[in-house]
Amino acid sequence: MSILETTANILKLMVELQGGIRVSDVITRLGMPKSTASRVMSQLEFWGYLEKDESQGTFLPGPLIMSASHLVSRQITLSDHVDAALRNLCERTGYTGYISMLDNQEILVLRVIHGRQALPVVTWPGSRSPAWGTSTGRALLARFSDTQLHDFFASPLVVSQLSGTQHDVSMLVAAVACTRDAGYATAVNESVADTASVSCAVGDPATHEAVAFCLSFPQHLATPEELQRIATLLKEAALAIAGKTGDTLVTSPL
Structure with missing residues (x-):
């Protein structure tokens, strides 16, 4: 040897x-x-x-x-790792990829990577959505402690977002818990009509950054088998990135 x-x-x-x-x-x-x-x-x-x-x-x-x-x-940031991994997945699947972050209790889209499979609606960088209503938001909220999650849903902005809707906070918290257990989140015809998405989140303990990345595709393709296939691909990518950044929150196998 x-x-x-x-x-x-x-x-x-x-x-x-x-x-x-x-x-x-x-x-x-x-x-x-x-x-x-x-x-x-x-x-x-x-x-x-x-x-x-x-x-x-x-x-x-x-x-x-x-x-x-x-x-x-110092030379390779979390966003660089995620961008490279997501571009590879977009090329392999033909689906559209998004990189997003939490900003003031909302999901902020940072980057979009167009795929070969056309989407009914494209969400552009700079767009904001309630974090509790998106797969990327739930993927990031799943990284929160129970105390942080309680504070999130008690924040004035989120209380205002939920006011007048039929969403129940306990059900939303349960959805985040499911995401935490599975290691990924899904959304079908939720915040964007006729569109499905699967998301994972990963962070960098050194910089305290965390981003979510997802693959989005037309709703009619969102069979249980396809959702699981995409979840597996994203989870594998998240685990690989976590190994480079030292993120210990990404550990659960599919």
């Missing part, structure tokens, strides 16, 4: 264990002889790939790894 492969396996083990690792972890999990494991870990520490916490006896990512990670995080 080359030193590059050994280093990669040790770093993968650190990711798998979600924390510092000991020489004993390398021995037992990677099947490496004790003398080899000790020597490799010492070399990786010397060159800055790892840093040893003497009080715990564990190895953590070293200054070289952290510096490279910081450089990448």
Whole structure:
């Protein structure tokens, strides 16, 4: 096994264990002889790939790894990750993609990526909608704690939006809870007539940003099988992005 492969396996083990690792972890999990494991870990520490916490006896990512990670995080934003993933999905499915964010209790459309499948109505960047009435909104609200969700529905703007409608807050909260459990949200003929959408949300803990991204398509294509297929694609993309940003809220498998 080359030193590059050994280093990669040790770093993968650190990711798998979600924390510092000991020489004993390398021995037992990677099947490496004790003398080899000790020597490799010492070399990786010397060159800055790892840093040893003497009080715990564990190895953590070293200054070289952290510096490279910081450089990448500064150059590639959450929006960049989401945009690249969504463009790929739009190309694969032919559907229209949207990237949105929460702004003052409303969903604000940031970007639209046109697909080959024409939509009855296109929602343009800058458009706003009640967050509780869209799949992208529910995907983002699902990231809230119960306290944050209570405060959201108690806010003057949301109370005003719901006034005079037949929407029940308890049912809306239940819909957000379902989204939280599933890891994605769907909407069929809801905020946009004759249109279906499936949404996921992902965040960047370093910047405290979170965005939702969705695929939208004509309502007549929204069979249960198609909704599930699109949800699977979006969820896979969200998990991949979360792995790059360190977002621990995107964890539930479909």
